[in-house]
Amino acid sequence: MRSTDTVTRGAAVHIRGLAKHYGDVRAVDGVDMTIAPGEVVGLLGPNGAGKSTTIDMLLGLADPTRGTVSVFGRAPRDAVGAGLVGAMLQSGGLLDDATVAQTVGLFRAMYPNPLPFKETLARAGIAELAGRRVGLLSGGEKQRVRFASALVSDPDLLVLDEPTVAMDVEGRREFWTAMRSYTDTGRTVVFATHYLAEAEDYADRVVLLRSGQVVADGSVSQVRALAAGRVITAKIPHADESALTTLPGVTSVLVRGAIVELTCADSDRALRELLARHPQAHDVEVRGAGLEAAFVTLTRQEAA
């Protein structure tokens, strides 16, 4: 068995008992997480769950109230200073009047051994935008310039806070294609996202935060299984939502017009009773719950 010390030194990220309190607000409240080199980790959670605050501490931008963070065995600021970490934050400012080439050049000047200029642009998928002024780029293109800036030091760890937030479907697809070619080289990535499908498609592992704490941590299928539920959909005209919530085995109900969606802990029981009470139900389907259902189940328990 490896000693804790070896694990800490070998880990890309090692977080223990991490907390950040702002007065009475417990933005992060006792997070433990160890990320191995080469893992692609999706950080999920509802608004205010503590994702950005965790990322800020991971990058040394905020000091923990308590607990520790190390990145490749170093304090976060040291790791960032050594060019081991690249970051793409929600608020990363860009100069509108500079061209893409000038912007990337500026970031390259910060490191002693940056990636070759052309390679940086190519990896971020912006080679054809080099001469364009940043202020004229679309939201998605700007995000890819930020991505290039995060890549210039050829970091071993990339930290991305909602990297695709301003992108359309095609922009997101291009971004993740660029990201894939980066992660294929064995780099470590931690990204926060609101798009569960992105976590499902691109993360090896998802960490679900709620009220500053980790409520689930595992592969997408492990986290999905935590909800262990199934979803029944059916068409039932004039269905009464509150009556449906009393069905045995049902954990939540969504009614949209004639379409009823029941998330179930016990779909067999729920289905039998549903058909007994609503013999007119038709187009009935039962499917396994996705990551989204797990997300809803695991993040809702807090409010209950």
Ligand SMILES: Nc1ncnc2c1ncn2[C@@H]1O[C@H](COP(=O)(O)OP(=O)(O)OP(=O)(O)O)[C@@H](O)[C@H]1O
């Ligand atoms: N500087 C601050 N001062 C006071 N409260 C803060 C500060 N920064 C964050 N918070 C609070 O800490 C909690 C966690 O915020 P955080 O931004 O980390 O969440 P998040 O999961 O990134 O949310 P979102 O998905 O909305 O970006 C929130 O309640 C937020 O209002």
